Amino acid sequence: MEGDLAYIGAGLAGMGTGIAALGVGNVAANFLAGALRNPSAAASQTATLFIGIAFAEALGIFSFLVALLLMFAV
Amino acid sequence: MGKLVFYVALALVVVSGVLFAPEHAGLAIHPMDQFTVEALFGGAHVAWYTPTNVTLWMFLAIGAIFVLLVLGSANRGIVPSRAQSVAELAYGFIYKMVEDVAGKDAVKFFPYIMTLFMFIVTANFLGLIPMSFTTTSHFAVTGVLAVIVFVAITVTGFVLHGAKFLGLFWVSSAPLALRPVLALIEVISYFVRPVSLCIRLAGNIMAGHAVLKVFAGFAGALGFASFLPIFAISAFYALEVLVAFIQAYVFTILTCVYLKDALHPSH
Numbered sequence A: 001m002e003g004d005l006a007y008i009g010a011g012l013a014g015m016g017t018g019i020a021a022l023g024v025g026n027v028a029a030n031f032l033a034g035a036l037r038n039p040s041a042a043a044s045q046t047a048t049l050f051i052g053i054a055f056a057e058a059l060g061i062f063s064f065l066v067a068l069l070l071m072f073a074v
Numbered sequence B: 001m002g003k004l005v006f007y008v009a010l011a012l013v014v015v016s017g018v019l020f021a022p023e024h025a026g027l028a029i030h031p032m033d034q035f036t037v038e039a040l041f042g043g044a045h046v047a048w049y050t051p052t053n054v055t056l057w058m059f060l061a062i063g064a065i066f067v068l069l070v071l072g073s074a075n076r077g078i079v080p081s082r083a084q085s086v087a088e089l090a091y092g093f094i095y096k097m098v099e100d101v102a103g104k105d106a107v108k109f110f111p112y113i114m115t116l117f118m119f120i121v122t123a124n125f126l127g128l129i130p131m132s133f134t135t136t137s138h139f140a141v142t143g144v145l146a147v148i149v150f151v152a153i154t155v156t157g158f159v160l161h162g163a164k165f166l167g168l169f170w171v172s173s174a175p176l177a178l179r180p181v182l183a184l185i186e187v188i189s190y191f192v193r194p195v196s197l198c199i200r201l202a203g204n205i206m207a208g209h210a211v212l213k214v215f216a217g218f219a220g221a222l223g224f225a226s227f228l229p230i231f232a233i234s235a236f237y238a239l240e241v242l243v244a245f246i247q248a249y250v251f252t253i254l255t256c257v258y259l260k261d262a263l264h265p266s267h
Helices: A002-037 A039-073 B002-019 B053-071 B082-102 B104-127 B139-168 B176-221 B229-263
Strands: none
Touching: A002 A039, A039 B082, A039 B176, A039 B229, B053 B082, B053 B104, B082 B104, B082 B229, B104 B139, B104 B176, B104 B229, B139 B176, B139 B229, B176 B229
16 A cells, blocks of 8 residues: 555656746746847857756756655655 | 668668567566666675776776877867867867856866766766666766765865855845845755755656666567657657756756855855
């Protein structure tokens, strides 16, 4: 029974990766919107873009890790 | 000519998929098996000094970097050879990143950041070779890299600024009542940095490789249509090449951001 609950928890944690995808998409979409308005400033901001994506993505990876732990370690 | 080769390869894939379809359908491989650490020269016990496949692929990564950077630029041609121009591109790319993100006075840390980037990107790319082992997919490997970054940057901050480095946690632009709360949050976020550096890299690489192996495992379940997953695998492989580079880039650029905090801690 406990193992089954762990699988349910892993599935719930898997939702977190999808929600992090929303965040990454949000960062990229806003970057593109800004870049199209002022294309000359876009190239200097790609580093910021990647940092933003990395921070948004990290939390999704955390929930992926929780899912993995529930699947294989609990 | 190229088209012909492509069609012949495609036909070979389809025919071999039909010919060698397994008798009983089922997932042929477990997606996590590829990450098993094994002793190179036999023996089940793995101690901290045992040469394992991790050791082997790390040394291969170092060898590849040596060939690219040292041997590639040994001729120092005015007109660079292909290896030399790749080496110069990598050097210039990282140098510019350190200068832009961490500032001009961070350039003395450039050798360390260059080493970090080259090791991670080479280990990621070597891991994409079929049947190879991805060292950066292990939390132990990326954890050591992240902890070294964390310790080095904290020590740098304290050596350069002494107790003033703690001003990083004391947000002086915020209202006085909020500052203790913000300080707590800043301290937590400071100590989560190595964790997130470590988990971001290893998690991304491990997830990507596990996805590739999940699709490879479908081949066993599809019977004579077992050639189908190769299309998905090719698409994901291209994505993984991109991810391998971007994650190495993100690791180093975050190191530069943290380095900037250590060099200029004023909030």
